Amino acid sequence: MNAIEVHDLHKRYGDRVAVDGVGFTAAEGSVTGVLGPNGAGKTTTVECVAGLRRPDRGTVRVLGLDPRRDRRALRAVLGVQLQEAALHDMLTVAELVRLYRAMYREGTDPERLIVAVGLERQAGTRFDRLSGGQQQRLSVALALVGAPRVVILDELTTGLDPRSREDVLGLVRDLVTDGVTVLLVSHRMDEIERLCDRVLLLDDGHLVADASPAGLIAAAGLTERVRFRTAGGFDRPALLALSGVDGVTRVGEEVVVAGRGDLVGAVGAELVRQGVVATGLREERPTLDDAFLELTGRRLGTGLDEQVAA
Incomplete structure (x- = not known):
């Protein structure tokens, strides 16, 4: 069964077309990577899936729910971690996780989740005093505190040190073992190759390829x-x-x-x-990075897109 279904998604901002006819599905208990250069339409696509943006045309269903029409029901089953979190600066880690947990009928024990993301020493620290990596881990905890069945993770490991990064990637693997569906936006090719069952390659608002990491390499003819x-x-x-x-x-x-x-x-x-x-x-x-270069004419490295001369 598909946990996410997107058909003929369109979204424009003024004269700029951000997403042009994107369609895909994500099976329950799978990890689907969303890959593409800056401005490819990745964030707009996942925000439409999360119900944070209204598409101009097309349909989106998450566990059969319309993200805009069924927002209340969707919040109970969907967790979202965005690249930039806007949280209350004066609240501590523990206070924020408990506050978010109170929004759900069912969920994960806050203290257990704080330990799982490696923030037990910062439990009493205010949000504005956390490092960038610690804020990122807190965002992951808040996305998971409601025990969601579908999770959207945007640039999951940005700002994390190597050990913290491995811990967070381990959390993702645990989620999949528990049957959670993950939609992962990342610039990190190694994360995509290690975690994802399928990869959606977006470029200039279009879906260029939809395949497994190995299939994407094969599609590039490498x-x-x-x-x-x-x-x-x-x-x-x-x-x-x-x-x-x-x-x-x-x-x-x-x-x-x-x-x-x-x-x-x-x-x-x-x-x-x-x-x-x-x-x-x-x-x-050949690597996924080689396939990306072949299919888009760009090399995607550590977050900066490098246009390759023809």
């Missing part, structure tokens, strides 16, 4: 490469005849074999058969 160095000759036709090999190139002593499948094993075995002395034999697999 190949694996095996590199090695040899000073002597080798049987190039024999390498080309190997299953999955698309091409063999040589520049000086470096040889590159491109293709798909278990290339490194096949190439290594063939070189041994030929008696070729090869050094530095290594495999290079």
Whole structure:
């Protein structure tokens, strides 16, 4: 069963089209990543799903609920963590979590959740005295305190140190184990690859691709490469005849074999058969970042988009 269903979503701001015909589904208990450069329509899309923005056209359903018409019912089953939290500066961590918990008929124990996000030492600290990373973890706690069945997480680990980041990612994995559906917006390719069952790639308001991380790489038509160095000759036709090999190139002593499948094993075995002395034999697999670059012409790194010259 699908927890989220979006069909033909459109949204514009004045003359600028932010979202143009986006449609997708997210199965219950899955993690769906939303990926794209700045201005691609990611935030507008998830805000429409959360009921924070009204689409100009199209339909959105979360567990069968219309986010605008059924707002009261949706609040009971949906948790939202936005990139920038606007919370009461004078309230402490514990006070904020307890306040949010009081808004729900059912939910998670505030003290237990504070420990889960690693803020037990800051429980008595006011919001305005928390570091950026601590504020981010508090936002995650507030999104989860109502024990939601669907969670929207926007730039989940921004500002977190490596240990805190791993703790928060562990929370996401625990949510999925409990059957919660997660919609994750992130610039972090490694997070998308590690956590997501599917990836929605948005660019200029359009849905460019909807696939698993591996499927997105395949959709970009990227190949694996095996590199090695040899000073002597080798049987190039024999390498080309190997299953999955698309091409063999040589520049000086470096040889590159491109293709798909278990290339490194096949190439290594063939070189041994030929008696070729090869050094530095290594495999290079295409990444989600490579696929993003191929499909959009941009490289998405640590949050800054880099336009690639044609």
